[in-house]
Amino acid sequence: MPAPVPDAVWIETDENGGVTVCYEKPFWGGKPRDRKKRAIAMLRKEARGRWRCDWCREPIPTFRRVDARFCGEGCRKRAARQRRNWWWQK
Numbered sequence: 001m002p003a004p005v006p007d008a009v010w011i012e013t014d015e016n017g018g019v020t021v022c023y024e025k026p027f028w029g030g031k032p033r034d035r036k037k038r039a040i041a042m043l044r045k046e047a048r049g050r051w052r053c054d055w056c057r058e059p060i061p062t063f064r065r066v067d068a069r070f071c072g073e074g075c076r077k078r079a080a081r082q083r084r085n086w087w088w089q090k
Contacts, residue, residue, distance in 0.1 A: 009039050010062050011046065019046050041066040055079045 009023045023039040042062070045051045051060055055075035060068055070076040 005035075007063075008035050009042060011042065011051075019043070021046065038066055 007024070008026075009021065012020045012022060014020070021039045021043040023035040025035070042051065045066070052058065053060055053071040053075050054069045055078055056071065058071050060071050064071070070079065
C-alpha cells in the first residue's frame with residue numbers, strides 16, 4: 001500500500017485548544033473520498049489522544065499512515081527491543 005500524499009491532510013489547532021483536520025481535494029485523478037476518510041480517522045484519533053507516538057509521546061507526523069503507532073523507525077525499534085527484553089529487566 002503506498003504512503004499517503006504528504007501535504008494533502010494536515011492538523012490545525014486554534015488558540016482555544018480546538019483541533020481541526022483539513023484536507024485538500026485532488027484536482028484530477030485522485031480519490032477525494034480517501035482523503036476525507038483519512039482526515040476523519042485522524043480527527044477521531046486526535047480527539048481520543050491516540051495521535052501520539054507510543055514510545056516517545058510526541059505527535060505523529062501527518063505524513064504517516066493513520067494506523068501508525070510510532071513517529072518513526074527509531075521509536076518502533078526501541079519499543080520492539082523493550083518488548084523483547086522485558087523479562088530480562090526485572
